[in-house]
Amino acid sequence: MSKINIKSDTGISANKIEVSYGAENILNGVDIYAEDGKITGIIGPNGSGKSTLLKCIYRTLKAKEGTIMIDGENIEDMSYKDSARKLSVVAQHNSYSFDFSVEEIVLMGRNPYKKLMEKENREDYDIVYDCLKKVGLEEFSKRMYSTLSGGEQQRVVLARALAQKTKYIVLDEPTNHLDITHQLQIMRLIKESGITAVAAVHDLNIAAMFCDVIYAMKDGKVVSYGKAEEVITPENIKLLYGVESEIVRDKNGKVHILFL
Numbered sequence: 001m002s003k004i005n006i007k008s009d010t011g012i013s014a015n016k017i018e019v020s021y022g023a024e025n026i027l028n029g030v031d032i033y034a035e036d037g038k039i040t041g042i043i044g045p046n047g048s049g050k051s052t053l054l055k056c057i058y059r060t061l062k063a064k065e066g067t068i069m070i071d072g073e074n075i076e077d078m079s080y081k082d083s084a085r086k087l088s089v090v091a092q093h094n095s096y097s098f099d100f101s102v103e104e105i106v107l108m109g110r111n112p113y114k115k116l117m118e119k120e121n122r123e124d125y126d127i128v129y130d131c132l133k134k135v136g137l138e139e140f141s142k143r144m145y146s147t148l149s150g151g152e153q154q155r156v157v158l159a160r161a162l163a164q165k166t167k168y169i170v171l172d173e174p175t176n177h178l179d180i181t182h183q184l185q186i187m188r189l190i191k192e193s194g195i196t197a198v199a200a201v202h203d204l205n206i207a208a209m210f211c212d213v214i215y216a217m218k219d220g221k222v223v224s225y226g227k228a229e230e231v232i233t234p235e236n237i238k239l240l241y242g243v244e245s246e247i248v249r250d251k252n253g254k255v256h257i258l259f260l
């Protein structure tokens, strides 16, 4: 693999990240770089370390070794409030200890801009309703989150992340639970919003359609990275998943995978 071309003052870089649970190494010196304005995809089989890497970036896990830099600043030197103004998250599993309405959950996206006990204002509500509209859920604002389907819940969590108005977003399988209409809607929304995204994506065709750069992970290491056509090859699919495949191009020239 060639050297990753990192700009030191913009984007998100994960540098030589190592994580272990007990004696088991989960990430073995992972380097990735998410360039401003691009969607960076992370693919790889179950258990390859995608979520673990994303958790280090969104600060629910501290790496044993290595650094995460956002716009040239080490996240360890940032307050949680400051990093939450830069980076929002759509995690893989989202449950709440108490039941909240959809509106209340999306309003949580405004917390990084509030002082302790400060009330939401008109602008916050306008942002919340604009984001609910973007994910097609404005009619659901008063519904309780627990009563929504898995796909509707996923879109609420995305609306909350968008309401945070960050430059960067981390998404752990954002199309999980979504039917194909909503998978395409959500990925287009992320692409068109111009937000810089780092996303773990299981569906290789979705990754090929929407990601500008793809990193392929296996056993806690990056084994390939580049544009979709460089990474999504029959050889890499065999290496990652042990499956035979054929790559064809759709009418827009995007790679499309046929599993054999």
Ligand SMILES: Nc1ncnc2c1ncn2[C@@H]1O[C@H](COP(=O)(O)OP(=O)(O)OP(=O)(O)O)[C@@H](O)[C@H]1O
Pocket (backbone or CB within 6 Å): 021, 026, 044, 045, 046, 047, 048, 049, 050, 051, 052, 053
């Ligand atoms: N808290 C933990 N304790 C022990 N092992 C863990 C813990 N969290 C994750 N692991 C292990 O780390 C490995 C990587 O997990 P991770 O969730 O990062 O994989 P992934 O690539 O995101 O997988 P998936 O595609 O299934 O979501 C797995 O083998 C998992 O069992």
